[in-house]
Amino acid sequence: MKLELRGITKKFGALVANDHINLTVEAGEIHALLGENGAGKSTLMNVLYGLYRAEEGEILLDDVVQHFAGPGDAMAAGIGMVHQHFMLIPVFTVAENVMLGHEDTRSGGRLDLVAARKRVREISERFGFDVDPDALVEDLPVGVQQRVEIIKAVSRDAKVLVFDEPTAVLTPQETDELMVIMRQLKEAGTSIVFITHKLREVRAVADRITVIRLGAVVGEASPTASNVELATMMVGRAVDLTVDKDPAVPGDAALSVRNLSVLNARGQVLVNNVSFDVHNGEILAIAGVQGNGQTELTEALMGLQPRVSGEITLDGKSLRGHSVRQVLEAGVGFVPEDRNEDGLVGEFTIAENLMLDRSNDKPFVKMWNVQRALLAKFAVDKVKEFDVRSQGIDTPVGRLSGGNQQKVVLARELSRELRLFVAAQPTRGLDVGSIEFVHERIVATRDAGTPVIVISTELDEVAALADRVMVMYRGRIVGIVPGDTPRAVLGLMMAGEAPAGEGAAA
């Protein structure tokens, strides 16, 4: 089926998320939609899927104008979508999720689960998936959940299938498998829209590429274009894809973790007996697919996890079993992975957020009083130093862009005397300019002799920053390898395969 979008314009208040976007996807082609985070790709696809109503423009399928009142209409017309955040109900089984919305029933209104299971098995077989129709979705690994999303779309005979940032949660191997599935779908005649900001994937699979920047189409590119060409189009200026850094000069081991385990309330072992050291003046990157214990490990370091066993020492002093405040006072700086949830108070001003973890004592609090004048001066300095773009230090942080919010978090954490710096997913959801800035600051912190831990699911980021890479899989350390380890090896490690030869032991 041929899909055509003509002059789509979507506004959120004053913000123009899509500005007269034209896009044509021919039947049986994989059309990549490339753009930075916040460029308007997902908005465009939500318009196509009937979740948003566009102010202007029309959608054509095989040259017939469509009017979608909601996702139901879009689906009926043959549009399917694999969402970035899976649209699956965790407590339902695979079969229930697949049948939801177009249920078959038998006598007495009873759900026809037999037919639903059969359908799941048929489609699974066609694509070579191994999906149990009776498994609860919440028990499935994310890679399998994504396949359930694909089965859902295929079971509704989708002729146009949209993949919204599908590789964000996958290991490199799973990503390759997804590419195979996409080609399979294409051969079956399905048109595919592939939304991403990862250049490598686009070049591997796309037939045509449309680049979007700031809500508008900036041009088409061919898959043979180089990374630098694509990145330049995407960002609008020449970008340096590598981080300049000198070789690390590691000193003594500063942080030492021994036999650390973290359990959740149900007794599930989330971090399983891990041991490692971080030296002064080095960056240890913790790589792994989301949900393999990295989050819990960092939270355990910060004193945010209740069920921790093992030992954590910083400069010879134990950190385990201490309150978050004590950990902070020991000189640990922390950039949490979800800045809106854990890093900032959106309603507070930039200045207030800059003193959030120093609200107990001098210099900002004297005799239970916040020293406003001192704080204002400090905030003005930091906003300048960290290039936070805002209308002033009294702007609520919630109104800033993701990149500027992250700069506020960095400014707060890096303005203390640090003995350890932990940055979890420091560039998630940021634009290229902010990513460059954040990476520079992290390297500068290392060069000042501070031990740094960077947790990232993005291999590009790991490769750019790491002096050593520690890969986690299912709560365990697969191995600790040098920073220049090839991507393919890291990819295998992220799937749980220990590297051959050197550096395997922790």
Add this chain to the structure above:
Amino acid sequence: MSTVAPVVQPATTPAPNGGDFEFVKSWKVTIALTIFTVLGFILLVAFGRDGVSTMRLSTSRDLIQLPDLELPTRVTGIVISVLLLLITGVSAWLVRAKTKAPIWLIAVYAVLLLVGFLAWAAADKSIPVPGLLFGSLSLAVPLIFGALGGVISERAGVVNIAIEGQLLAGAFTSALVASLTNQPLLGLVAAMLAGTLVSMVLASFSIKYFVDQVIVGVVLNVLVIGMTGFLYSQVMAPNAVLLNQPPRFERINIPLLSEIPIIGPVFFRQTLIVYIMYVAVAVVYYGIFHTKWGLRLRSVGEHPQAADTVGINVAATRFWNVSIAGAVVGLGGAYFTLGSVGAFGKEMTAGAGFIALAAVIFGRWDPIRATLAALLFGFASNLQNVLSIIGSPVPSEFMLMLPYLVTIFAVAGLVGQSRGPAASGKPYIKS
């Protein structure tokens, strides 16, 4: 002392974020059992009473007459205390051996403790067991309807704090309509409509205007209490003969079933409303877990956005299901006036709606479990009635606390962390 205490079982399959399971030793159950065992020893042995406790198992109208059960009070107390101690020991041993105490063991414990307490309280007196159970069911009927309405509403994603208001509106309207028309059935229909109406206000404000559901619910309760109270004292009470003398439903004895010893008189010599309740529990259970209606209902309560993306109209699904929930609760309200009391009284529901809400949570949003929880609360209330009638040595003020104590223990102590519908209480705001 619950017979339906749910135990959260760890899933056997590894969850996505990997790792194995390790047994988290939980001494909660053992500690609770120890406390009750000590209390049991103090009551049954240290303060043991002499005499013979009689349990009457049949009523005079039964075809099959069972002999009375005569228990020597002191010996019974000692035997039961020893059994309680044994079970406590077993549970401690199980925790050490890294397994969980099975649910039936706790149930046996609860029953033993109860029998021991009854025998102790009824020294040289007799307890009519069918009467005790019959009264329990009667008191539980409005709670069960309320809990069913709560389950439907919360499964659809709207917290139904307004159960109390829906019960009261149902009670008032059914009394009024049944008195005017002299038709109890019309009263029943009117009660459903009244409940639905209250629900629709809750649904409109919380679904369409995104007002905080708890606040709307509380306000509705206050509104209904005020309105029915006003109408009762200004209109209904002065014309009681015309407006507040509804005909009551007759008891219907179901042939054969009503002659089963103990069970028969309790379950099958009831009014139409109670039989409707049996059907309602079954229908709601079947509907929620086995039909298209239920699948969609649960989907909008768990993950409304996912439901939206497969073409389900979240707002409409929520609205109509909350309305249905109100109709079900309304039936419970009608039971007050057409089933048990026989006339409307000011604030006659007396917090039943909140106990029903507790039953929803205690029953972990499952219609059958919620029904069992409501029965437990009904039993606790009636135990207090029966013991004060036969004259127990426990002060009646203390016994009056019993249903609420059971509620607090049940919800706080034994449920622990239970997981409700993920999106319950959260409005779905489309951008």
